[in-house]
Amino acid sequence: MNFSSKLVSWYQNNKRDLPWRNTVNPYYIWLSEIILQQTRVLQGTPYYLAFLKAFPTIEDLANASEDKVLKMWQGLGYYSRARNLHFTAKDIVNNFGGEFPKDYNKVLKLKGIGVYTAAAITSFAFDMPYAVVDGNVIRVLSRVFGVSTPFDTSAGKKQFQLLAQELLIEKKAAIYNQSIMEFGALQCKPKSPDCSSCPMQGFCVAFATNSVGGLPLKSKKIKVKARFLHYLMINQEDNIFLGKRKAGIWNGLYEFPFLEFPIKMNEKQVMQSDEWSKVFFNSKCDVKSVSSEFIHILSHQKIHAQFWQINTVGVVLNEYELISKNNLFEFPISRLTEKYFETIELT
Ligand code: SF4
Numbered sequence: 001m002n003f004s005s006k007l008v009s010w011y012q013n014n015k016r017d018l019p020w021r022n023t024v025n026p027y028y029i030w031l032s033e034i035i036l037q038q039t040r041v042l043q044g045t046p047y048y049l050a051f052l053k054a055f056p057t058i059e060d061l062a063n064a065s066e067d068k069v070l071k072m073w074q075g076l077g078y079y080s081r082a083r084n085l086h087f088t089a090k091d092i093v094n095n096f097g098g099e100f101p102k103d104y105n106k107v108l109k110l111k112g113i114g115v116y117t118a119a120a121i122t123s124f125a126f127d128m129p130y131a132v133v134d135g136n137v138i139r140v141l142s143r144v145f146g147v148s149t150p151f152d153t154s155a156g157k158k159q160f161q162l163l164a165q166e167l168l169i170e171k172k173a174a175i176y177n178q179s180i181m182e183f184g185a186l187q188c189k190p191k192s193p194d195c196s197s198c199p200m201q202g203f204c205v206a207f208a209t210n211s212v213g214g215l216p217l218k219s220k221k222i223k224v225k226a227r228f229l230h231y232l233m234i235n236q237e238d239n240i241f242l243g244k245r246k247a248g249i250w251n252g253l254y255e256f257p258f259l260e261f262p263i264k265m266n267e268k269q270v271m272q273s274d275e276w277s278k279v280f281f282n283s284k285c286d287v288k289s290v291s292s293e294f295i296h297i298l299s300h301q302k303i304h305a306q307f308w309q310i311n312t313v314g315v316v317l318n319e320y321e322l323i324s325k326n327n328l329f330e331f332p333i334s335r336l337t338e339k340y341f342e343t344i345e346l347t
Helices: 003-014 026-036 039-052 059-063 067-075 080-096 104-109 116-127 134-145 156-166 170-186 267-271 273-280 325-330 335-343
Strands: 225-236 241-245 258-261 284-290 294-297 301-313 323-325
Touching: 003 170, 026 323, 039 067, 059 080, 067 241, 067 294, 080 116, 104 116, 116 170, 134 170, 156 170, 156 241, 156 294, 258 273, 267 273, 267 284, 294 335, 301 335, 323 335
Parallel strands: 225 301
Antiparallel strands: 225 241, 225 258, 241 323, 284 301, 294 301
């Protein structure tokens, strides 16, 4: 048996029973693929089920408000996924009669769908011969075939895509693609792969050359920027200032006004800063509490955040709305703010 047949046979004996595996509905598959980008199966499954319950069809998703979609996405992070999902649902309803196009190139043109997701949707739903290449696939191919080209270079991307396409069993594209991804997730894991019981061991280059831990190779180290944010929960007669973000990764989510500094500042320094004076100029202000620091890691940022609860009279912030404290939990917010909410009781 060759590599590809061994994979499929391994899959038939080892696959997990996941809700999106028992369907060829492209909407369900698309939804699961978008949720599972940067999200573990265990965390993503309840979101997948909740989305399908709330929006059983693409039309239902297209007709929902952005606030509702973002609220349901809350906690998953990478919110551009939710915004693109919503945009594309509307696009499919308006331009494809509500049916997912059965054409790889048309699927690839939809917003939020890249080469991997287009291959996953067209192969899983329509059994079209497009090989998927994600992190699991790259790891398996680089180890079994000893590919040491860094996967984040253009040469590496091309090499892995070509190799994956060459190995694809074209007449069984759906099951083959599922097999290699599942094999990477369960057997050839990033840390502690289970080489001792592995059916590929006899011809795995990394195993033979004792280089399992060193593959796959990556070239770049992402530069992570530190940010120091002070969120201000400004309370005026049981109302709180809240604003909708209009750009960046948290676009569409709601947040408190905040002050940002290039370095860590203590409370006294914050209250003596120009940024503070601009907000509280000419108003009475009573700081009730300042939280300890919350660290939130994003792909390119490490956010150090503190939340201030402040009672005031006379603050005017034109870019923010004053909303009732009782309605605060209805708005979609970032996971960072949600983590803070988990530590307090709003009175
Ligand atoms: S032998 Fe180890 S490294 Fe090679 S494919 Fe199997 S699990 Fe992965």
